[in-house]
Amino acid sequence: MSLIDARNIDFGHGGQTVLHGVSLSLEPREIVTIVGPNGSGKSTLLRVLIGALKPRRGTIIRAAGLRIGYVPQKLHIDPTLPITVRRFLNLPKAVDRAAAEEALEKAGVAGLTERQMASLSGGQFQRVLLARAILGKPDVLMLDEATQGLDQPGSAAFYRQIDAVRRDLGCAVLMVSHELHVVMSASDRVICLNGHICCEGTPEVVSATPAYRELFGTGTGGALALYRHEHDHDHDHTHHHHEAAE
Amino acid sequence: MLDDFLMRAALAGVGTAMAAGLLGCFVVWRRMAYFGDATAHAAVLGVALALLFGTSITLGVGMVALAMALLIHGLSGQRTSVDTMLGVLAHGALALGLVAVTLIPGQRIDLDAYLFGDVLSVTRMDLAVIWGGGAIVVAILWWQWQAMLTATLSPDLAYAADLNPRRAQLILTLLLAAVVAVAIKVVGALLITAMLIIPAASARSYATTPERMALLSMAIGALSAVAGLRLAVLLDVPVGPAIICVAVAVFAVSALGRTLRQLA
Incomplete structure (x- = not known):
């Protein structure tokens, strides 16, 4: 059965409608990417799915006991709040030292335990967020523009890490992104969102749809080429290529 | 031991400072200083109502502070900025309280005692209320610590972990009224807001985790209370302001130490 099944979600505030008639379901082990222009409701949809926002209409059914690992777009820690990486990983549940170190290693930032969160670089910070999310052994990992602020090689490496984590934990991944080429290559399914779902399907299908081309304009030509390139590598070399690159 | 009014004052100061020092960390982390002000200022109105209805001051203050805190909690759920509204409520409640207190028929009360404290006159009963209330505040924060901290760092992380950040906010609101x-x-x-914020802010420079900051803040609060009391007796000045002066001095030293460390 589906991990999450959202039907006909409407969301808005005041007279403004952000999401209209959005239906989405997520199967175990599936990688689904939501793409869309700024203000298309991508982050809102994710926040509706984690329960942070109440939809006006529609139903959300989660599998019983579903564990969600959420990696927010940005996490602002107030400068008055001192917190080490180790302590941060203990939220919301305390974990033992070995588990914490293992999670950091899986996320690609081993050995940061005693550092202050505020002293981390953007990439390290996102990876610590990822480590915290996987500590709860999630059934689904949700990432909201998790590579914002990372440069291209940085975000490519981050997505490879997510792919490795997914294979390791066997969880589903639902992510929101605007970095089409890097993301699409890794996805089983792409959902193109602009307030409503414009189109969805495999990366090949979506990138060929007129609705998608209309939303993302001419820039997609180059992105598409890049996407095909990445796609070949993923399948031919079963990721040795990527792991070696790290 | 409790027969000595100075000893009672010291115990009252330490008890209050520990509860306020702990809760104050959340006030600082969540930027609720104005929230604290509004709740505290409403206390004067609570004094007036308690005198009017002949109930205990603690009860009157507690009820009005609670009503104010719940009102602000409700407002903070809206999408609009509550900053201006907090200002209106804080000073409105203070002014209304000041007017109401002087209008109570048949009593000339010592307003200063409620505005600046009167720790030298605490009774055994007051001590019981202070330590009992303080213990409840500390116990609830201890019990809810992980959830509170998660909600403070990010409401969305809390939601994703099936915790309710609005509940955490409500608990803090209630505890604020209690303090x-x-x-x-x-x-x-x-x-009161100074008692919440200053020890926590002083502790920040020397803490690496939220827990250490909380313990240090409680210790600094308790130290300020004892030292402030001695200072007040020595110089014959009001105790409440003296306690805050010591806390500010600790903060200044701590801030200076931090700056020097950064330069070194």
């Missing part, structure tokens, strides 16, 4: 009711006798309505 106001407990602290009014010690530092008075005008300086």
